[in-house]
Amino acid sequence: xxxGWLRWAIPAAVxxxxxxxxxxxWTNPRExxxxxxDRPAAAFTLTTFAGSxxxxxxxxxxxxxxxxxxxxxRPACYEEAPALERTWREYKDKGVVVVGIDIQDRDxxxxxxxxxxxxxxxxxxxxxxxxxxxYGVYGVPETFFIDRKGRVRFKHVxxxxxxxxxxxLDTLLKEPS
Amino acid sequence: xxxxxxxxxxxxxxxxxxAAAAPVDEKTVHDVAAQLRCxxxxxxxxADSPSETANQxxxxxxxxxxxxxxxxxxxxxxxEKYGEWILLAPRKSGFNxxxxxxxxxxxxxxxxxxxxxxxxxxxxxxxxxxAAMDPALRERIRREVSEMDRP
Numbered sequence: 001x002x003x004g005w006l007r008w009a010i011p012a013a014v015x016x017x018x019x020x021x022x023x024x025x026w027t028n029p030r031e032x033x034x035x036x037x038d039r040p041a042a043a044f045t046l047t048t049f050a051g052s053x054x055x056x057x058x059x060x061x062x063x064x065x066x067x068x069x070x071x072x073x074r075p076a077c078y079e080e081a082p083a084l085e086r087t088w089r090e091y092k093d094k095g096v097v098v099v100g101i102d103i104q105d106r107d108x109x110x111x112x113x114x115x116x117x118x119x120x121x122x123x124x125x126x127x128x129x130x131x132x133x134x135y136g137v138y139g140v141p142e143t144f145f146i147d148r149k150g151r152v153r154f155k156h157v158x159x160x161x162x163x164x165x166x167x168x169l170d171t172l173l174k175e176p177s
Numbered sequence: 178x179x180x181x182x183x184x185x186x187x188x189x190x191x192x193x194x195x196a197a198a199a200p201v202d203e204k205t206v207h208d209v210a211a212q213l214r215c216x217x218x219x220x221x222x223x224a225d226s227p228s229e230t231a232n233q234x235x236x237x238x239x240x241x242x243x244x245x246x247x248x249x250x251x252x253x254x255x256x257e258k259y260g261e262w263i264l265l266a267p268r269k270s271g272f273n274x275x276x277x278x279x280x281x282x283x284x285x286x287x288x289x290x291x292x293x294x295x296x297x298x299x300x301x302x303x304x305x306x307x308a309a310m311d312p313a314l315r316e317r318i319r320r321e322v323s324e325m326d327r328p
Contacts, residue, residue, distance in 0.1 A: 009290070035260040104229045128240075129233030136258040138216045 034136055034155045041066075041146045042134035046101070046124035049111060054099065054124050056150070063096045063172045064146040065165065068132060070105045071113035073140040080141055080159040081117040087165040088121040095148075096169055097121070103132045103140060145169070148177040201242045209238050209248045213255055214263050222265055 041064075045055040056064065067084055069077045088098040100123035102110045107125065114123055126132055135144060138157070145154040145168045154168050210224035215231045223231045223238075234255075241251045255263045267273040 006294075013286075033260070035257065104233070128236055129230070130237060133234060133237055133255070133258060136260075 034152075036136055036144075036152045037155065038151055038153065041144070041150055041152045042131070044126075044131045044134065046126060046131065048122050048124045049102075049114060050122075052122075054122050056146075059097050059099075060150055061095075061148055061177065063148055063169060064144075065091075065096060065098045065169065066135070066144040066146060067098065067100050067160070068103055068135070068137050068140050068142045069100055069113075070103055070140045071109040072105065076159040077113075077141050080161070081113075081119070083160055083162045083165065085117060085119055085121070086162055087160075087169070088119075090166075091169055092121075094169075094173060096173070100124070101126050101131055103129055103137065145172060147172045147175060201239050205242060205248060206235060206239050209242070209251050210235050212252060212265055214265050216259065216263070 041056060043056050045053065045057075048054050065087065067080075069081075071077070084098060084100070088096075091098070098121040100114075100119065100121060102123060102125045105125065110123075110125060135142075135152075141159060143156045143160050143165075144152050145156075147153045153172060156164060156168075207224050210231075211222045213223040213234065215221045215223050215226035215228060215234075217228050217230045218226045221231075223234045225231075238251055241254065242248070246254075252264070261267065261273075267276050269277055
């Protein structure tokens with residue numbers, strides 16, 4: 001009777017490993033929850049492509065949609081660009097500011113990108129990548145939604161759509177300031 | 178002429194200032210970078226990755242060290258922004274301890290298993306004495322073999 005112990009010992013050893021592997025395959029390794037949610041958004045002071053100063057502190061009291069992008073980021077940044085401008089036009093009189101931060105880019109290419117889509121909201125380069133790391137950015141595009149109290153509330157990885165922007169902004173605008 | 182001299186002096190002062198403000202040991206920068214995961218790579222550290230992101234991160238590490246932060250504080254800054262995921266080696270505390278202990282426990286169990294199996298094999302296969310052969314059969318085999326040798 002003692003000989004039978006291997007018959008269950010092997011499955012008992014293999015099954016947990018298989019379960020762990022299966023779990024690993026079902027999860028998306030690129031989907032990592034941001035530790036920044038519900039925490040105060042990191043302050044930054046940059047100079048826009050138009051040459052004016054841009055700081056998060058000066059936008060306190062407004063809902064901020066902070067978008068990280070780059071001109072080399074194809075196709076996602078190109079897909080979402082028209083939606084960003086549409087969102088800005090729809091919400092700029094409702095207490096929302098759309099801010100674009102261009103990372104790891106060349107000045108000329110970035111300006112061409114902005115001109116191509118006619119972006120009229122403030123956009124600034126982040127030449128040393130400090131703001132990107134402050135926001136724990138993995139890649140572009142990533143969009144952060146900051147509430148009136150200056151806390152990061154939502155993060156979206158990948159191309160943004162009108163619907164998603166609207167949904168997030170409406171939620172934040174409904175909250176008492 | 179005096180303006181040129183002033184410019185040279187200003188440049189020298191700037192250089193001296195930069196040198197004084199950056200007493201950062203590149204080895205320390207590398208050590209911190211080697212513990213951080215490059216966020217745009219697969220399984221590469223910030224020290225090993227040639228990507229622009231990693232390059233900028235090394236710049237930030239250098240900058241923070243130059244500002245007087247300790248390597249542990251710089252590491253904590255990255256963990257604060259990216260979560261523990263950014264650390265290539267999980268911290269040896271709490272639930273993470275499992276990751277450090279389980280491989281050794283598994284190795285130990287494996288040795289025990291191999292030892293048990295080996296012991297059973299050596300026990301279940303005792304040297305068997307050759308069975309005694311029927312003298313009549315032995316005689317027949319001998320006869321037939323010698324007949325085969327004949328042309």
